[in-house]
Amino acid sequence: MARSAKAAVIGCGVTGISTVSHIVNDDRYTANIQLDMYDNEVMAGKGPAYQRDSGHLLINIPSGEMYLDDDGSDYIQWLEANDYPAVRYTSREQFGEYTRDKMESLVRDNENVHFIPGMVEDVRFDSGTGQFKLTADGMDKVYDFVFLTMGMLRYSDPYSLEGEEGYIQDPYPVEEVLDDLEGETGIIGSGLSAIDCARFLLLGNKKERVFIFSRSGEMPSVRGAHADIRLQYFTKGTLCSLVENDEIPLSSLKQLFMREMEANGIDHSLLWRRTGDTIQDLKYDMAHPEAVGRLHHLIMALNPIFSEVFQYLSRTDKRKFMKEYHPLIDENHSPMPKEAAEKLVEWAEDGRLVIVDGMENVAAGDRFSIRTDEGENYRIDTLINATGPVKDIEKDMNGLIGALHDHQLIGRNEFGGIMVDRRRNVISPNVGTLKGMFALGGLTVGADYMSTSVWILIQNTKKLAGQFYDQLT
Ligand SMILES: Cc1cc2nc3c(=O)[nH]c(=O)nc-3n(C[C@H](O)[C@H](O)[C@H](O)COP(=O)(O)OP(=O)(O)OC[C@H]3O[C@@H](n4cnc5c(N)ncnc54)[C@H](O)[C@@H]3O)c2cc1C
Known part of the structure; x- marks a missing residue:
């Protein structure tokens, strides 16, 4: 007992x-x-x-x-x-x-x-x-x-705006916090929380138009079709055999990942499919559900294994991984439903959703003044922080x-x-x-x-x- x-x-x-x-x-x-x-x-x-x-x-x-x-x-x-x-x-x-x-x-x-x-x-x-x-x-x-x-x-506060009038530090629950917002409204961030805020404001006609500001402008990809993935290379067995001095080199992981992509009929170029134009990227994913779905399902299939092997990377390899490869995995890890993407595209084309990338700085004053790396300036009355924790x-x-x-x-x-x-x-x-x-x-x-x-x-x-x-x- x-x-x-x-x-x-x-x-x-x-x-x-x-x-x-x-x-x-x-x-x-x-x-x-x-x-x-x-x-x-x-x-x-x-x-x-x-x-x-x-x-x-x-x-x-x-x-x-x-x-x-x-x-x-x-x-x-x-x-x-x-x-x-x-x-x-x-x-x-x-x-x-x-x-x-x-x-x-x-x-x-x-x-x-x-x-x-x-x-x-x-x-x-x-x-x-x-x-x-x-x-x-x-x-x-x-x-x-x-x-x-x-x-x-x-919740993070990347521009140190907490306490400024018109600034919403944490948007949840949206039904309470975003119900009655003043004037021109912007959202900081372009991840799943930003999409939540945009959906609530535009679907419920709380706002005629909203802006989404972020550094990259990149959104999660759009969930592709279901795919059966058979892991042949990136398996627990192979990974265990690679452990030496209690570490696994990142270069070996990369090699296994690439071989697994090939074995499952996934073109490497899919990892670099982003153009920088958010709406065009969403449309690409919607037009290629089979190919994109295979990549998503491969990443999901590898997730539990990767979550374990991450502990076997040296600090240097972890840093390199986070800088060079994580963004590519991240884009494909938690895709949004197609229904959500269709709405975003529709709103962007109708001018109801304005996606601004290259966000550099925010100055608080009578209104928020948002500057981009191309020298554009946007004046916003209510700014919602959707940058996550x-x-x-x-x-x-x-x-x-x-x-x-x-x-x-x-x-x-x-x-x-x-x-x-x-x-x-x-x-x-x-x-x-x-x-x-x-x-x-x-x-x-x-x-x-x-x-x-x-x-x-x-x-x-x-x-x-x-x-x-x-x-x-
Ligand atoms: C907006 C949003 C949407 C998401 N959507 C999805 C989705 O669709 N699908 C999906 O798979 N994942 C989604 N996720 C991921 C989500 O993180 C997980 O699904 C899951 O909810 C995490 O659960 P958790 O128990 O680890 O943390 P939490 O759900 O955050 O629960 C932690 C709990 O700990 C409590 N707590 C904290 N400090 C203390 C304390 N000192 N004493 C007592 N209690 C304390 C908190 O009150 C909280 O209830 C989403 C995340 C967010 C933020």
């Missing part, structure tokens, strides 16, 4: 819920294991991505690939059981209802699983007992294990991250988030590897390459539950 253990799960988004679900559904689960799940009442069971918000905000992964259980049809079945149409891309709000439902049934069906509403303010480590003292709502509780599943760091923990020193950093329980990873080992045990600069503390999700972006989509998070939480049981025995 496993020894008794008390575990705290800090953060009840997809990662926290799925970690608990894998722990309680494991054969080794016994009544000796107590699990306390912490989050605030509004976010619990959903996290910021799937909270109550506009129905125009869609999941970017087909419904059949978004699920929390081992059963791939779980979300579809839930939609049908709840009289929602099982469409290919549901609203994110509906997915949030599903995940909240999952969390509630975990708590209801397992008397040792508890939800404790409230944010965790502090965690201290006692190296004598190996236990953690957690503070929430001014109360202390002691745990043998702590899971940091707290999601992303704070920071990756550097030193830019998020409020709250629990700041407290953990202050106690030297967590350390900064230069590639984002915190230092963890290959088992996702947190590495403390003071104490060393903390066998009882795990992290996964937004906090481990520097270790788990491209691993914040639901389908990959749930694969990683399964491994995490396994690591937990390994520590218990």
